[in-house]
């Protein structure tokens with residue numbers, strides 16, 4: 001039986017001539033990646049409070065990309081002018097989902113905002129705006145559309161130091177990735193380990209320091225896998241881990 005992967009949603013505004021509707025959305029790229037890896041994706045809207053019941057329904061979690069966290073979630077009293085799209089309900093929902101999933105040993109893959117969600121939920125902090133850091137360390141454009149790259153094209157490399165479950169996901173010492181972020185991990189949460197960094201020193205992938213199957217990546221493999229098949233691997237590994245957990249929990 002295929003494992004069910006809960007996929008977090010982004011809020012979006014649907015403007016019609018007669019009204020504007022607030023919607024919960026997921027790009028097909030994420031859903032196709034999960035389905036292509038052998039899982040059943042289901043969308044998890046943040047407009048519910050009973051996170052524990054939501055977790056009953058899934059074998060694995062995919063935390064998608066999106067707008068910025070409220071800096072208050074990681075104890076930052078100031079809000080940088082470029083911090084955008086804060087949605088307190090999404091923040092609270094994802095933090096509760098992550099903490100509950102780790103308690104239940106539900107495998108988690110976090111992408112872009114998702115790696116940041118993992119770090120925030122587990123007690124880490126974020127850089128609010130990479131370009132306005134005091135000492136810009138390199139010319140890497142972590143928002144690659146500003147340098148004319150298509151979404152599926154790699155724009156920088158990451159150096160991989162595999163450990164734990166990440167060793168099985170990133171089998172090569174260096175990986176070419178795309179990049180669509182202006183924030184990044186600052187202080188890494190104590191429960192996470194860095195497993196990939198960009199040449200300018202930002203953490204681009206993490207895994208859990210303990211036995212939990214938790215992977216976060218700062219890039220967007222869901223935009224790349226159709227052109228670069230190695231980027232389907234994180235989704236396959238998530239689906240495999242979710243299937244294994246499902247078998248472990250199944251009644252004899």
Ligand SMILES: [Mn+2]
Nearest residue numbers: 142179198218
């Ligand atoms: Mn990047």
